[in-house]
Amino acid sequence: MTDNILKQKTGTDDAPRLTLPAQWYHDPDIYERERRQIFAKEWLLFGHESMAPDPGTYIARTIAGWPLLVIRGQDGALKGFHNVCRHRASMIVEDGIGKTAALRCMYHSWVYDMDGQLKMAPGFCEDDATLCSRTKLFSIHLEIWNGLIFVCLADDAPDFKAALGDLPAVTESVDFTAFHYHDMATHTIGCNWKTYVENYSEGYHIPYVHPGLNKEVDFKTYRVVTGDKIAQHLSQPREHRKDDAINDGLWVWHWPYAALNVYRNGMNLELMVPTGPEQTTLYYYYLFKDLADKEANDRTMAMSREVTDEDRKICEIVQKNLRAGVYTQGELSPRHEGGVAYFQDLVREKVK
Template sequence: MADLANAFEQIAALDHDPDADWSLPGWLYTDPEVQALEIERVFRPSWQIVCHESDIPGPGDWRKLDYIGESVIVVRGDDGVVRAFANVCRHRAMRLVEGDKGCAKKFICPYHAWAFETDGRLTGVPMKSDYPALRLEENGLAKIDLEIWRGFIFVRLVDAGFPSVATMMAPFEAEVAAYRFEDMRCISDVRLRDRSVNWKNVGDNYSDNLHIPVAHDGLTRIFAKSYEIEAHGWADRLKGDLVDKPSSNFWESFYMKHLPAAPHLSPTAQRRWLYYKLWPNMAFDIYADQIDFMQWLPTGPTTCVLREMAHALPDDRREMKLARYANWRVNRVVNKEDTWLIERVQQGMASQTYGAGPIGRSEVCLRSFARKYRALIPEARLHKAPPAGWSKS
């Protein structure tokens, strides 16, 4: 993985990408061999969000994230420290926990009752003398890298030199500090939504600026021409400012008129919808009333699952609850429109008539993603799929 990271840095540092004016080709969105390489080169080394620290407030509280065939437990130990482990018993590889969350004094394997502490130590083995090779201190739970950024917990499976979440978000620290992420609490627990599209289609659409005035009437009404995108290496920044003109849509107009004041935010932030997309598949949607996170995880060459959760500062005001409901009503329509779009793009990507499309200078986020992707998977420069078995050569 170190060689992969070195190659990535060398290629990404090139002054000119010869394929900069072309999108990623369609075959990358359907090919099983591509998915296998993505798992090793893109997903295993990348940070993935699990939850907020406040979601595991007490000793033994845990959350679980399943993706690309792995299962990771994030748990708060008796000492208050948050750690991450593989959800795999060291005896016969049994999954230790089921479900998305829980609380455990110990992790007891349901297969043979091996017992692991919340700090990962193996402390109990029935018939321990029956295992000549067993060393308790050498068979604790496998540790997974963990990072906490502004209260949110991230994990990664391997270290290949990719930047930390803090590094990816460094250009925006001054902007996000005012939102007080660390003090937020969950207002909508994890939702999983299956999608019949390649994971890259979700991310491409998220960062695409040109489709907003064409396909999202609601966003166009509330943002007018204020929607902007920026690429900052490992993270994209997108934003739209709410206009003063009342919308013809009830919930849009209600939100813009009745959103209560957030004293911790500037007047600009109060009226701004702010979005950050982090490499390779995570996004924060930041509003004055709440923050949503979303990640799109591959489940097959042409399928993925959206994993979503919402957090906010504690606020029991009735008008804030109504504003959050109005926010949800507005974005429910946007999500439905986006789902319709990406499903049809996925269908088009499967057509043998499509290779790669020209990409505009203004499509800076798509250009940035494609540049990094080609560095990791050079075959992505081919506009048509190579013969089967190409990834083995």
Template sequence: MNQNDLLNISYADVDTARKEMDRLLKTRQRNYSLPRELYNDPQMFRIDMEEVFQKEWLFVGMTSEIPKKGDYMTVEIGQNPVLVVRDADGSVNAFHNTCRHRGSRLCSQHRGKVANLVCPYHQWTYDLKGNLLFAGTDMGESFDKSQHGLKKAHCKTGGGFIFVCLAKNAPEGDFDDFLATLEEYMEPYDVENTKLAVESNMYEQANWKLVIENNRECYHCAGNHPELLNTLLEWDDTEDPRASEEFLAQYKRQAAEWDAEGIPHEHKSFGVRNRIVRMPLKEGTQVMTIDGSEGCDKLMGRIKNRHLGSMRILHLPNSWNHMQSDHFIVFRVLPISAQESLVTTKWFVHKDAVEGVDYDPAKLRQVWDATNDQDRQLGEENQRGINSLGYEPGPYSETFEFGVINFLDWYSETVQKNLESSDK
């Protein structure tokens, strides 16, 4: 908890805060930003973690980050360390990264490779499916290893994306339909034959919702993102009401090329939470590099056309992504505190691409390093202004900021639904 959090504690206990959050969400003015407390109060942040990040499906990484048996990655979801590992049959499993003996983290590195999962504290040993193999000889004859396997987290994959859910019962709805469509739309990229080229981690002194809100609109782009706008068309998707006739004609022309190559591109939405759409980039540009030229000499998967634009994939509450012809970029947001978030960006290329020969990591990341830092500054200034006693919720533009409105509608409905189910 940082100093700003301490200054904004306003509820005697979490039960009071839960009731107040429910009231604030029920009485909020739709199409307006949220009340101040929902952006900066530590008790409200705790509820966000309990009712969103501990109950909903979260994007954590790509399957090509753990390509072989025993490869693992770790991620911290609030105070919940999670371990994602590839087992012997190729399956991807997720576990709570805590030993069943005395709770120590099993794996402390961000990535690694193991034959079995061995706790560094007392050497309790688990296989890659979480079964306890060894607990020493001092646990007594009545000790049952089968009752002390690792605690699993729900884990699903689609199109090379890995999602986990920490809830006892994972939400259903249309998530499996989204995964099936993701599998179809990502097929041309052959994600299993890609590799992580470079990664960045950025700490932003802003509430996680402000990070997502900033991403869900390009109203601010013209005044803040010159590097990004070298290639990006600011329309949100093919159904954006602001889209020009020129853009629609370009989309129709490029869509015919994509159809000829069997590249999926039609807009697919699953509520307002999950969306996939392929969008052209500016005429004459190939990918989102500083000058629009190729990012990698090797194209991905079965792709032959360098002018695939960017396939944008949205997954609320914590990810947006850009899939292009020769590399793709994934973004993940994880809350740290009421006023701090971790934004992770990863760039992937063909697994046979050679650094310094086929691609230059500095060129791949130049545009988004600049854009991320610009967004960080915007988010932090937004947070500082919201902390003011003079702040009150302000109106969103229904044309330029409809993506923000959709996000807050989803957030509000999800928290209220989960609060209600928790109280039963």
């Protein structure tokens, strides 16, 4: 995580560092490769423990076309499944955060227990005992680190600690278990998921795209440093905003699609979820230490909405030109776009 590493990864004046080809941002074949080589194989940040606190509470979300379900069982442990019924492939529950007494499929009412075992198939045949004994939901790997839930769809999951990379090191001052889920927001954006991750991975655009944010942070001090599987934003608030800046915190992106935005009074767990070759849905989960401090919490969420609307606009404009056909590749700034370069290196390695 040094400037030297940054320089190596972003090239030099003699050897400019080029972006990924524009085609990678709309080609259905590349998208399919990313679904299978990245999202079906890597550990993915999925949520925070406080989003499913009691037995029967669940989080269901479709990530890059994979409907997934994490539910807290009667034994208090979280379990992860593909959200697909073994009968005729309906999702068991719709995407969202909720609570249920039983995992009852929405199509023909098959009922699974919270370990994924089929318990009942109403009206299927005279005696469904043997059907139940041989039928189980597809499970996925699940790990919890510092209050954060991660899942992995691969049969042989890669080492979890290695997948965290430098996330524990750069967030060592933050106790994520102290935060409590408060509210969520989704934003559907007409761009490839990489367009959005890359936009997140640099502060180069802040003075030009985010006038409000630019009043808080001192752009001269802004840097993005990369480590193993992470990119961290470093900045100082402007002198006169030292006491009241909302964004005086920690922003970290974690491979492949998650970000932890920690503010003074809370955090936003941000997932940049691919929902098509040219569509991304942002999931924002707002977590606070003090849920009663409504005024401060509302101010934080309002700031986040303002910045997101600005990012949405610029990412959709960029996406239009990535698809149009004139632009094929550009050069990345050695000073500002080390995070973009690192992300593109990881994508290239997986998709090749």
